[in-house]
Amino acid sequence: MNNPFKKEEKIKPKVAIHSITGCAGCQLVIYFIKDKLLELLGEIDLVAAPMIKGKNDEGPYDLCFVEGLVASEEDLEHLKKWREQSKVLVAWGTCATHGNVPGIKIFMDEKTVEAAVYKNRTGLKKGLKPLTPTPIEEHVKVDFSISGCPPEEIEFLRLVKHLLLQMNPVIYNEPVCVECTKREIKCLLEDGKECLGPLIRGGCDALCPGVNHGCTGCHGPLESVNIPQVMKLLEANGISEKLVKQRLQKYAGLKFEKLGVKLK
Amino acid sequence: MGKVLEKEGLHNFILSLQKHGLLIAPVTTDMTRFKVLEAGDKVELNNNPFFPLKKYFLPNEEPVLKIKNGLTKEPKLKEPKKIIFGARLCDINGLAILDKLYLDQRFVDETYKKRRENTTVIGLNCLNPPSENCFCGSMGLQKEGYDLLFHERELDYYIDVLTKKGAKLVKHLRSEEFDFPLPKTDKKLDPKDLWPFMADKFWEKDNDLCVSCQRCTILCPTCFCFDLHDDVNPATKSGDRLRTIDSCHSPDFTQVAGGHVFRAKRLQRYRHRVMHKLQFFKDKFDRSMCTGCGRCIDYCHSKIDFVKTINEDFK
Ligand code: SF4
Ligand code: SF4
Ligand code: SF4
Numbered sequence: 001m002n003n004p005f006k007k008e009e010k011i012k013p014k015v016a017i018h019s020i021t022g023c024a025g026c027q028l029v030i031y032f033i034k035d036k037l038l039e040l041l042g043e044i045d046l047v048a049a050p051m052i053k054g055k056n057d058e059g060p061y062d063l064c065f066v067e068g069l070v071a072s073e074e075d076l077e078h079l080k081k082w083r084e085q086s087k088v089l090v091a092w093g094t095c096a097t098h099g100n101v102p103g104i105k106i107f108m109d110e111k112t113v114e115a116a117v118y119k120n121r122t123g124l125k126k127g128l129k130p131l132t133p134t135p136i137e138e139h140v141k142v143d144f145s146i147s148g149c150p151p152e153e154i155e156f157l158r159l160v161k162h163l164l165l166q167m168n169p170v171i172y173n174e175p176v177c178v179e180c181t182k183r184e185i186k187c188l189l190e191d192g193k194e195c196l197g198p199l200i201r202g203g204c205d206a207l208c209p210g211v212n213h214g215c216t217g218c219h220g221p222l223e224s225v226n227i228p229q230v231m232k233l234l235e236a237n238g239i240s241e242k243l244v245k246q247r248l249q250k251y252a253g254l255k256f257e258k259l260g261v262k263l264k
Numbered sequence: 265m266g267k268v269l270e271k272e273g274l275h276n277f278i279l280s281l282q283k284h285g286l287l288i289a290p291v292t293t294d295m296t297r298f299k300v301l302e303a304g305d306k307v308e309l310n311n312n313p314f315f316p317l318k319k320y321f322l323p324n325e326e327p328v329l330k331i332k333n334g335l336t337k338e339p340k341l342k343e344p345k346k347i348i349f350g351a352r353l354c355d356i357n358g359l360a361i362l363d364k365l366y367l368d369q370r371f372v373d374e375t376y377k378k379r380r381e382n383t384t385v386i387g388l389n390c391l392n393p394p395s396e397n398c399f400c401g402s403m404g405l406q407k408e409g410y411d412l413l414f415h416e417r418e419l420d421y422y423i424d425v426l427t428k429k430g431a432k433l434v435k436h437l438r439s440e441e442f443d444f445p446l447p448k449t450d451k452k453l454d455p456k457d458l459w460p461f462m463a464d465k466f467w468e469k470d471n472d473l474c475v476s477c478q479r480c481t482i483l484c485p486t487c488f489c490f491d492l493h494d495d496v497n498p499a500t501k502s503g504d505r506l507r508t509i510d511s512c513h514s515p516d517f518t519q520v521a522g523g524h525v526f527r528a529k530r531l532q533r534y535r536h537r538v539m540h541k542l543q544f545f546k547d548k549f550d551r552s553m554c555t556g557c558g559r560c561i562d563y564c565h566s567k568i569d570f571v572k573t574i575n576e577d578f579k
Contacts, residue, residue, distance in 0.1 A: 039497060039499050039500075040498075040499065042499050043498050043499050158495075161495075161496065161497065161498055164498035165494075165496060165498050167494065170493065173514075173515075173516055174478065174511075174514055174516075175475075175476065175477055175478070177477035177478065177479055177565075178477070178478050178482065178511070178514075181477075181478070181479050181482045181483060181563075182324045182482060182509070184295075184297050184314055184315050186294045186295045186314075187479075187563070187565075189565055190563070190565065197477070198475040198476070198477045198565060199475075223515075224476065224515050224530065225475070225476070226472075226474065226475045226476065226530065229472065229473055229474070229475050229566060230475055230565075233475075233565055233566065
């Protein structure tokens with residue numbers, strides 16, 4: 001990827017923070033950074049951030065964060081437009097990167113789910129017509145994926161800083177076990193409990209194992225994982241296959257299927 | 265030359281060390297960990313801590329360069345003097361191995377060197393191996409790397425004294441000459457040249473169990489590989505260049521500019537770790553990089569045991 005943040009340009013890079021179907025929690029992470037965000041605001045031009053701004057510009061954008069997944073026709077229209085308008089597009093949060101909780105729908109009868117939510121579907125605005133819920137990379141090219149439900153503020157800061165310094169951004173790419181072991185946390189898996197740590201991308205500093213709660217996988221899986229062996233370890237701890245599969249469906253079902261797990 | 269301390273004097277001796285610096289020792293709660301001793305902590309004399317001694321010399325993350333207004337300078341190490349009591353010979357020999365790399369005349373790592381000088385290491389010899397996976401008895405451990413080492417006898421502790429720094433702490437004690445025995449373990453690694461087994465199918469058997477969690481390298485007293493990251497604020501052009509511990513089990517470990525990954529397959533990574541520990545390092549430094557602490561077996565999610573595989577399957 002060519003870094004669009006050219007040094008000689010006096011103009012600050014135009015940044016947008018946009019959202020499609022989701023809970024808005026991932027955007028909130030960015031706004032909660034406060035002091036560190038304010039420092040960065042001097043270096044960027046936040047031209048669109050509908051959650052916190054009244055006036056929001058259409059593209060072109062140098063950098064656009066997209067939170068949420070594609071679940072309606074309107075989502076898809078917006079996403080395609082932002083993609084066209086942006087030099088760098090970032091999938092921000094597990095809905096955007098993996099489909100997350102709304103993505104569970106693909107493992108059920110979609111019509112039944114829709115009927116339960118929209119009893120009288122004829123009243124729906126045209127653009128809100130439901131689509132099969134899918135992560136954004138199923139529809140457009142994504143330059144960087146940062147998962148997390150919600151993602152960590154440090155991952156936002158690191159990416160923006162790296163781009164501003166014309167560096168190749170580094171996205172954390174190690175399993176949860178790494179940060180967990182560095183923090184000297186007693187391993188839950190070893191203790192006969194449930195933990196998906198070896199499968200899941202860290203970056204959370206092992207938040208859940210740190211409070212004695214197994215990792216349930218909110219960051220989604222790493223690319224190179226040994227799923228059959230982790231399944232065996234969980235089974236040896238007495239964790240039912242049904243529960244494990246529910247966990248895998250919960251945040252990143254589509255991705256786990258692509259990695260070879262039969263979830264349907 | 266050594267010294268002798270009566271058994272009932274141990275507790276007071278340990279506490280008296282606090283006069284000389286920050287006192288660190290193994291303490292057991294849900295696990296045994298090295299930690300700064302606080303009121304109410306009981307020093308653990310039986311278990312080997314989860315995380316090895318190396319954390320006091322090569323922390324998980326530390327700046328190697330300070331960047332201020334776009335200019336760089338070496339960080340100044342501001343750390344109190346430390347005294348570490350209760351380290352086992354496997355971890356201590358692990359330090360001696362790290363010394364070979366970080367104190368090499370050609371590329372002295374100043375921070376590591378200062379930490380070594382600033383820290384007094386007091387070992388505790390193992391009469392019984394703390395884990396059934398200990399195999400240090402077959403790894404040629406040596407009486408080196410510590411300032412003092414306590415060896416428990418029936419009525420007292422014999423204290424082996426290696427350095428002046430250590431001698432100062434025990435100068436009030438009675439002297440004695442005693443050749444203390446090195447730890448013995450039931451588990452042993454057969455000495456084998458591993459080169460002929462590079463293509464052995466038995467690597468695959470163990471590799472199928474490996475989940476690439478990296479616990480084996482993070483917890484190894486001699487794994488020292490690191491990565492470098494720049495954390496710089498573009499507004500102030502200030503920040504740090506950070507050294508963080510890395511692992512050869514990570515696919516990103518061998519990624520180079522342009523994106524190519526040299527050891528993309530897990531099998532290559534798994535084999536590389538074991539080969540480096542037991543063969544490549546020895547080829548270069550005439551000594552195995554593994555001290556037989558057993559942590560990489562104890563804390564492996566799948567309890568992969570390379571000692572067993574090498575002993576039984578590599579024929
Ligand atoms: S508790 Fe979970 S994340 Fe931590 S080391 Fe064990 S399996 Fe990995
Ligand atoms: S390779 Fe394993 S047994 Fe050897 S020193 Fe490292 S952790 Fe200990
Ligand atoms: S601890 Fe075991 S499972 Fe984890 S990377 Fe090492 S060999 Fe593989």
